[in-house]
Amino acid sequence: MSDDRMAEVFAAVRLGGVDPAVGRRALEKLWSELGDHAEALHRCVIAHHLADLQEEAAEALHWDRAALAAVFGPGVPLDEGLRGFLPSLYLNLADSHRRVGEFDVARMQLAIARGHLDVLASDAYGALIRGRLRRVEAALAAGSIERLPSP
Numbered sequence: 001m002s003d004d005r006m007a008e009v010f011a012a013v014r015l016g017g018v019d020p021a022v023g024r025r026a027l028e029k030l031w032s033e034l035g036d037h038a039e040a041l042h043r044c045v046i047a048h049h050l051a052d053l054q055e056e057a058a059e060a061l062h063w064d065r066a067a068l069a070a071v072f073g074p075g076v077p078l079d080e081g082l083r084g085f086l087p088s089l090y091l092n093l094a095d096s097h098r099r100v101g102e103f104d105v106a107r108m109q110l111a112i113a114r115g116h117l118d119v120l121a122s123d124a125y126g127a128l129i130r131g132r133l134r135r136v137e138a139a140l141a142a143g144s145i146e147r148l149p150s151p
Contacts, residue, residue: 005034009045016053024053041081043070048085051092057099057145064093086116087129095136099145106140 009030016023027050034042044067051063068089071082094109113133120126135148 005030006042006045009042009049013049016049020053020055024050027053040070040073040076041085043067044082044085044089048089048092051096057096057147061093061096061100064089064096068093083116083119087113087120087133090116091129091133091136094140095132095148098136098140099147101145103140103143106136110137110140 009027012023012026012030014023015026027046031043031046031050034046047063047067047070051060051067054060054063067085070076071078071085071089076082090109090113094106094113097103097106097109110133117126117130117133120129132148139146139148
């Protein structure tokens with residue numbers, strides 16, 4: 001994907017922060033345009049952000065699965081860029097499973113997310129993911145299926 005295409009992806013992500021419906025439509029359009037042959041990282045980024053923009057937990061789960069499938073697609077080398085997404089991908093998958101009431105699956109996904117935390121730096125992003133992991137764990141322990149507030 002060209003840098004221009006990636007700029008479109010991030011513009012759509014920013015739109016989603018202002019108007020989730022508009023951002024969702026823009027990302028869905030990019031997803032359709034790129035198709036199955038786009039680079040794994042780019043498909044992952046689009047699906048990952050599409051999951052965040054869904055109102056329904058089942059739809060978020062669909063897109064979380066699509067993001068992870070992009071990373072582990074046939075012939076996709078698990079490079080450093082993709083490995084860096086794994087804690088967040090598994091964390092989001094755990095949260096979506098929690099929100100649809102699949103608590104055992106959510107616990108398993110959280111364990112996998114924890115197993116990938118070593119790829120995160122000790123920076124703001126790493127702190128964000130670790131903090132969100134604790135919040136998802138607490139919600140899961142409470143048996144909550146409610147959407148968590150954004151950090």
